[in-house]
Amino acid sequence: PNILRIAQQGEPILAQRAANVTNLHDATIQNLIDDMQATLLAANGVGIAAPQVFISLRIIIIASRPKPRYPDAPLMEPLAMINPEICWQSPDTCTGWEGCLSVPDARAPVSRSNHLRVRYLTRKGEIIETEYVGFVARIIQHECDHLDGVLFPERVT
Ligand SMILES: O=C(O)C[C@@H](Cc1ccccc1)C(=O)SCC(=O)c1ccccc1
Numbered sequence: 001p002n003i004l005r006i007a008q009q010g011e012p013i014l015a016q017r018a019a020n021v022t023n024l025h026d027a028t029i030q031n032l033i034d035d036m037q038a039t040l041l042a043a044n045g046v047g048i049a050a051p052q053v054f055i056s057l058r059i060i061i062i063a064s065r066p067k068p069r070y071p072d073a074p075l076m077e078p079l080a081m082i083n084p085e086i087c088w089q090s091p092d093t094c095t096g097w098e099g100c101l102s103v104p105d106a107r108a109p110v111s112r113s114n115h116l117r118v119r120y121l122t123r124k125g126e127i128i129e130t131e132y133v134g135f136v137a138r139i140i141q142h143e144c145d146h147l148d149g150v151l152f153p154e155r156v157t
């Protein structure tokens with residue numbers, strides 16, 4: 001896999017709505033998922049969205065793991081979600097620190113739904129619907145915002 005260049009704030013692609021994936025089993029998509037995961041891990045992030053590597057497709061990877069700032073973050077295997085849809089999100093919110101690989105040196109508290117249900121395609125093409133809470137739910141909302149051209153500073157109230 002390749003480590004890809006990460007688009008920085010100001011790149012037009014970060015403000016666009018990404019397109020659904022229609023050719024999930026093509027090698028280009030499978031290789032992109034591998035490259036996104038390698039890029040995410042090299043950048044020491046907990047999530048990444050395809051527009052951040054200059055590909056305007058609805059693919060995200062979430063990879064929560066404990067970090068000094070987030071000792072209670074759950075440890076999870078990187079999970080690729082294709083065409084993710086948040087089908088429900090709780091009215092109750094919580095505020096937590098966020099950063100962004102496309103907005104370096106910025107950290108801010110953001111209010112997000114504490115609980116959500118997301119429906120997505122796995123890289124093998126299975127349709128999965130799962131509920132998440134807390135920090136992982138936050139990452140999912142942050143990454144899905146990237147697919148809609150929204151960066152976290154726009155969410156700071
Ligand atoms: O730009 C991205 O999507 C990656 C971003 C994801 C994210 C971090 C924090 C909350 C929600 C989503 C990052 O991984 S930034 C680097 C990081 O690991 C981190 C930054 C601040 C708080 C916790 C983690």
Ligand SMILES: [Zn+2]
Nearest residue numbers: 099100101102
């Ligand atoms: Zn981000």
